[in-house]
Structures are given as C-alpha cells and as structure tokens.
Amino acid sequence: MDSKVRVRFAPSPTGGLHLGGVRTVLFNYLFAKHHNGEFILRIEDTDQTRFVPGAEQYIQDTLAWCGLTPNESPLHGGPYGPYRQSERKAIYRQYADTLIAQGNAYYAFDTPEELDAKRKEIPNFQYSRVHRMEMKNSVSLSPEVVDELLKNNTPYVIRIKVPENEEVSLEDVIRGHVSFDTSIVDDKVLLKADGMPTYHLAVVVDDHLMKITHAFRGEEWLPSAPVHVLLWKYLFSLDQMPKWAHLPLILKPDGNGKLSKRDGERLGFPVFAMDWTDPNTNTTTIGFKERGFLPEAFVNLLAMLGWNDGTDKEIYTIEELIAGFSLDRVHKGGAKFDYEKAKWFNAEWIKKMDNEKLAALVKPYFDEAKIEIHEHSYLVKVVGLVKERCHLLPEFITQASFYFQAPTQIDTASIAPKWDAKKSSFFNELAKLYSGKMDAGITTASATELEAEFKELVAKHELKPGELMLPFRIMLVGGKFGPGVFEIVEVIELKDTVARIQHSLQLLS
RNA sequence: GGAGCGUUCGUCUAACGGUUAGGACGCCAGGUUUUCAUCCUGGUAAUACGGGUUCGAUUCCCGUACGCUCUACCA
Known part of the structure; x- marks a missing residue:
C-alpha cells in the first residue's frame, strides 16, 4: 500500500449505538490497526431535525468503553477537522456549485408538497431522467425563469444529474465487482x-478531504453506491476513490431482517452497547455494558459475527484480532444474533480475566446491592472463587453475596421434610465444636481439615x-448452589458459620 | 413494482474441485461435583431447488425459489 491507511466511522448522532454500528467501528479499527493506519470518527449531523442531544457524547463513551479509540475525532481533534459535518457546511456548498457549473447537477424548485403529489399520482415515481423534464428544475425550465426564481430566493435543492444508460461499477472488497445501470x-x-448537504454529497467530499483510503459501511448502502461513484468521478477522480467494503447486516x-432495538426489547436482550436514555421520551434502553458484559467479550463476540x-x-484478545484481521475473510451473508452464544463469550472472558481487574468491575454491583465490602482483598479472593459460575457480572451478587453477609432467605423447604431430632442435635454439636475452637482462639481452618472433622462428628452421631451436607449448605448460603461447603466455611470462618447454623436451627424448630 | 445483495446443522461458521462435510453455541445423555455452575465424554443436526461444466461439485456457470436491503430535502 503506497499511502497510509485511513478509515472512518461516520455515525449520525440520533440515538444509541447498536450492535451493527459497533461492529462497523470494530472492523474499521481492526483494519486500521492491522495496517498501521488511522481510524477517524466523523459525526454526520447534517439532519438538524433528527439531532438528539447527548448522542454524540454517547458514541464517544461507547468507543471508549470498547477500547476502540479514534486517532481523530471531534473530541481528539486532528489535522483534517472539523469532524462534525454541521461545522463544515460551507465546504459542501462549493462542491455543489462545481457540479452545477459542470452540468452534473441542477437546481430543483419542487416543493415537498409537489413531490408528494407527484408520488401519489405516479406509482413508483422516481426523480430521474424519466420524469426530470416534468418537474420544476433548471434543466426543464428556461434560464430566464431559473434566474428569476433564484433572484426571488425561491427555496431549492441541488440534485445530481444522473447520466443515461451508463454502467457504473465498483470493486467492493467483500463482494467483488458490483455494477449498476444509471438508467435506474x-x-x-x-x-x-x-x-446542508445530504449524506451522498457529504460522504464523498469528506472522504476525499480527510484522505480516507477504505470506506466501510453497512450493506444497506450498496444501492446508493452508484451515486457516490458518480460524484467521485465528477468531483475528484476514480483512482482516488476509497476502496469500498459493504459489511453484512446483523x-x-x-425470522429475518435487520436487528432492531425493538427486537431486543421483545426477546429480552440488549441491542445497544451501553444504556441509552432518550432525552425526549426519557426512556432508557438497556446496554451490554450495564447487563454485565465485559468490553473484551463484547468486542470478541462482535468480531465473530x-x-x-x-x-x-x-x-x-483485541491484539489477536488486530493481528489476524483481514477483509477477505469477512462474510457476505448477514449473521443472526444469538444471545446465548454472546453470554458464552462473556463467561469465557470472565473465567479468563484477572481476579483483581474483575473485582474492580464487580464492585459497583455490590455497592448497588448495598452489600458492604470491608476488605478489597477479600473481594478479590471471593471473585476468584465464584467466577467460573458467572456468565454476566450481576450474577456475582447471587453467587457471592453469602460471603459478605448471612443469606436473607433460607430455603428451609428443602430441609424440613427430612429434618429430625438427630440432625438437629448434630448441628447443635457442630456449632458447639466450632465455638470451642473459637474460645481457643482459632478463627478458621482449611477446608480439608474441616471436612475431616465434620465426618468424624457425623460418624459419632451414626449418620451419613x-x-x-445439603442442610449444611442451605444454612450457609440459603439455597442449593455455590462452591464446596467446607471451602465456604474456610472463607467465612467459624464465627459466621456458627451464627448461620444457629439461625437455621431456630427456623427449623 | 424496480434495482442490488445474499443462501452449509436451530444459530455462528470451516472446508478457496476430491473430507465419513469439521469446530463452536444450544439441546439431549452419561461422568465429576454428596448442591448448583464449571469441567470431561458421547449424541443430535446442514450444503434451498433444477440444470449445466467436470473423471469428480458445498465449491465454477446459468436458471428458479426464498430472504434481505434500498427505492426521503434520514442516515
């Protein structure tokens, strides 16, 4: 590659970033890093009616959470700014004028109402060479009339004048040769x-000005690609045009169809990367982050789609993805999102992650549940003990809260049916045994030691x-789950163990 | 309606003319765990259809079907 690779992600700030968007970011990022190039974030906010406050910040935050930091962006700046299209308004005007001067674009004075009427009148109406002359524009009208309209400040738009019967084609990096007949x-x-420019003008002008070498976007853009190719041809040059890559949909x-926010709500899984609160409706849509996904896992699962x-x-890891990424191994077909597999990726990453790092991520969930953590090192230890049973971060609460406080709910229903005086006296004895050790200044013992001791006592009571074991477990954790019973005793120590036995004994009497 | 794109187990995918069509998730069964989860073992299940080309097609070509995307002064 003769020039430095430069790619861009160009979202419009209209709401939360969904899976497909983040994957587009990821592929941009991986491609850029793989080729030692640059990744640019450009905000496409040319539609003032759809502007949503906070959405741009949200995008930046999401990228930061995922670890996909751009080299240039509205926030980071860079040599090709500004990176917000609304701030580049004057630039686009010049190029539109150039196209007019070339005869490759024209003024159109049709009002939205007139267009609506036309669309109703003619089924499948297209503003193209077929109907161009029936409309109010600088091609159909005489120069005098056009001048008059312009002088009177009649509102107008500028439209591209698509040539007749030409073949426009592009070499898509993922799809190969794609061609279109300009007559359609x-x-x-x-x-x-x-x-303001529409996407079509803005994307071509900015990709040129920002020296973009490879342009990735969703497959939904493929049908409008001929417009962009034409614009490149008229304004710049086809050899400078970035290599296009139209990514498959998620x-x-x-069923079928593009994954939407509504599907997530319907099926009970997140679609946005992070929580998004719509400032207009004040409703929050849940994100992968808040559901308890690790960014590493999120990036990983997206890459595999x-x-x-x-x-x-x-x-x-992200480093491995960067090293291995190549466009020719990107699929053509869309991929259905599978939340079960997504959770599996997260579970794998939780198991893989360092306990210290994991503890820091889990801490907020404990704070939220109002479970007090006296010592951070204790949390780190506990996290290591239970992490292989958690798929999502909030599960650490259910899987580990009993290490920090006595269970509030004891599943006595699972003990009561087979409960009898013999068992009752056994646990009384056990509590007494532990209390005795505590009097001797012993706070805890190893799991193996505790187990041997326990079995000895069991034998003395002529029980099995x-x-x-199950009643003991339920006394300690509240239910039928958790690590080995004696491993738990070892960690929560004798004092809490005795308290929990006594509490349950009371409940059972 | 038109145009473009797509199509391997339920799902994510491997196999760039020759494989008993492989792996993973899920599911089922067994084992480990005196619980649950993890883990281990095994099982389940696919080349949309029809024509070519070829000694041989999942793979190349054509057609059909189905699906998706687009068809806004939205991106």
Whole structure:
C-alpha cells in the first residue's frame, strides 16, 4: 500500500449505538490497526431535525468503553477537522456549485408538497431522467425563469444529474465487482433547501478531504453506491476513490431482517452497547455494558459475527484480532444474533480475566446491592472463587453475596421434610465444636481439615454425611448452589458459620 | 413494482474441485461435583431447488425459489 491507511466511522448522532454500528467501528479499527493506519470518527449531523442531544457524547463513551479509540475525532481533534459535518457546511456548498457549473447537477424548485403529489399520482415515481423534464428544475425550465426564481430566493435543492444508460461499477472488497445501470438511478438530492448537504454529497467530499483510503459501511448502502461513484468521478477522480467494503447486516435471531432495538426489547436482550436514555421520551434502553458484559467479550463476540480467521479459535484478545484481521475473510451473508452464544463469550472472558481487574468491575454491583465490602482483598479472593459460575457480572451478587453477609432467605423447604431430632442435635454439636475452637482462639481452618472433622462428628452421631451436607449448605448460603461447603466455611470462618447454623436451627424448630 | 445483495446443522461458521462435510453455541445423555455452575465424554443436526461444466461439485456457470436491503430535502 503506497499511502497510509485511513478509515472512518461516520455515525449520525440520533440515538444509541447498536450492535451493527459497533461492529462497523470494530472492523474499521481492526483494519486500521492491522495496517498501521488511522481510524477517524466523523459525526454526520447534517439532519438538524433528527439531532438528539447527548448522542454524540454517547458514541464517544461507547468507543471508549470498547477500547476502540479514534486517532481523530471531534473530541481528539486532528489535522483534517472539523469532524462534525454541521461545522463544515460551507465546504459542501462549493462542491455543489462545481457540479452545477459542470452540468452534473441542477437546481430543483419542487416543493415537498409537489413531490408528494407527484408520488401519489405516479406509482413508483422516481426523480430521474424519466420524469426530470416534468418537474420544476433548471434543466426543464428556461434560464430566464431559473434566474428569476433564484433572484426571488425561491427555496431549492441541488440534485445530481444522473447520466443515461451508463454502467457504473465498483470493486467492493467483500463482494467483488458490483455494477449498476444509471438508467435506474435517480437524481438524488445533494444539497438540501437549508443549505446542508445530504449524506451522498457529504460522504464523498469528506472522504476525499480527510484522505480516507477504505470506506466501510453497512450493506444497506450498496444501492446508493452508484451515486457516490458518480460524484467521485465528477468531483475528484476514480483512482482516488476509497476502496469500498459493504459489511453484512446483523440480523434478528428469529425470522429475518435487520436487528432492531425493538427486537431486543421483545426477546429480552440488549441491542445497544451501553444504556441509552432518550432525552425526549426519557426512556432508557438497556446496554451490554450495564447487563454485565465485559468490553473484551463484547468486542470478541462482535468480531465473530461475520469474520473468522479460518481456524477453530473463537476467543480472541483485541491484539489477536488486530493481528489476524483481514477483509477477505469477512462474510457476505448477514449473521443472526444469538444471545446465548454472546453470554458464552462473556463467561469465557470472565473465567479468563484477572481476579483483581474483575473485582474492580464487580464492585459497583455490590455497592448497588448495598452489600458492604470491608476488605478489597477479600473481594478479590471471593471473585476468584465464584467466577467460573458467572456468565454476566450481576450474577456475582447471587453467587457471592453469602460471603459478605448471612443469606436473607433460607430455603428451609428443602430441609424440613427430612429434618429430625438427630440432625438437629448434630448441628447443635457442630456449632458447639466450632465455638470451642473459637474460645481457643482459632478463627478458621482449611477446608480439608474441616471436612475431616465434620465426618468424624457425623460418624459419632451414626449418620451419613450425604444427608447432612445439603442442610449444611442451605444454612450457609440459603439455597442449593455455590462452591464446596467446607471451602465456604474456610472463607467465612467459624464465627459466621456458627451464627448461620444457629439461625437455621431456630427456623427449623 | 424496480434495482442490488445474499443462501452449509436451530444459530455462528470451516472446508478457496476430491473430507465419513469439521469446530463452536444450544439441546439431549452419561461422568465429576454428596448442591448448583464449571469441567470431561458421547449424541443430535446442514450444503434451498433444477440444470449445466467436470473423471469428480458445498465449491465454477446459468436458471428458479426464498430472504434481505434500498427505492426521503434520514442516515
């Protein structure tokens, strides 16, 4: 590659960033880093009616959470700024004027109402060479009339004048040769009545000015690609045009079609990367972050939706993804999102993650549940003890809260049916044994030691360990779950153990 | 309606003309765990259809079907 790779992610700030968006970011990022290039964030806020306050900040925050930091952005700055299209308004105007001067674009004075009427009148109406002359524009009208309209400040838009019967084609990096007949392409609006460019003009001008070498976007853009190719041809040069790569879509798990926010709500899983609160409706849509996903896992699972390196490997660090990424292994077909597999990725990453780091991430959930943690090192230890049973971060609460406080709910229903005086006296004895040790200044013992001791006592009472283990567990943790009973005793120590036995004994009497 | 794109187990995917079509998630069964989870073992299940090309097609070509995307002064 002769010039430095430069790619861009160009979202419009209209709401939360969904899976597909983040995956587009990821592929941009991986490609850029793999080629030692640069990754740019450009905000496409040319539609003032759809602007949503906070959405841009949200995008920046999401990228930061995922660890996909841009080299240039509205926030980071850079040599090709500004990176917000609303701040580049004047730039686009010049290019639109150039196109007019070339005869490759024209003024159109049709009002929205007139267009609506036309669309109703003619089924499948297209503003193209077929109907161009029936409309009010600088091609159909005489120069005098056009001048008059312009002089009177009649609102107008600028439309591209698509040529007749030409073949426009591009080499898509993922799809190969794609071609279109211009006779079916319509005269898209380039500059709106408010002076803002549409996506079509803005993307071409900015990709050029920002020296973008590879342009990735969702497959939904493919049908409008001929407009962009034409614009490149008219304004700049086809050899400077970035290599296009139209990424496959992420589909809903059931049925077909693009995954939407509503699908997540319907099926009970997040679609946005992070929580998003719509400032207008004040409703919050849940995100992967808040659901308890690790950013490493989130990035990992997204990468596997539409890409693989040809081996059986599925768990990748970001560094491994960067090293292995290549566009020619990106799929053409869309991928249905599977939340079960997503959780599996997260579980794998939880198991893999360092206990210290994990403890820091889990801490807020304990704070929220109002479970007090006296010593951070104790939390680190506990996290290590239970992490292999957690798929999502909030599960640490249910899986580990008993290490910090006595269970509030004791599943006595599972003990009571087989409960009898013999068992009752056994646990009384056990409590007494532990109390005795405490009097001797012993606070805890190893799990193996505790187990041997326990079994000895069981034998003395002429009982079987099997019928005592479950009740003991339930006394300690509240239910039928958790690590080995004696490992728990070792950690929570004798004092709490005795208290929990006595508490349950009371409940059972 | 038109145009473009797509199609391997339920799902994510491997196999770039020759494999008993492989792996992973899920599910089922067994084992470990005197609980649950983890873990281990095994099982389940796929080349949309029809024509070519070829000694041989999941793979290349054509057609059909189905699906998706787009068809806004939204991106």
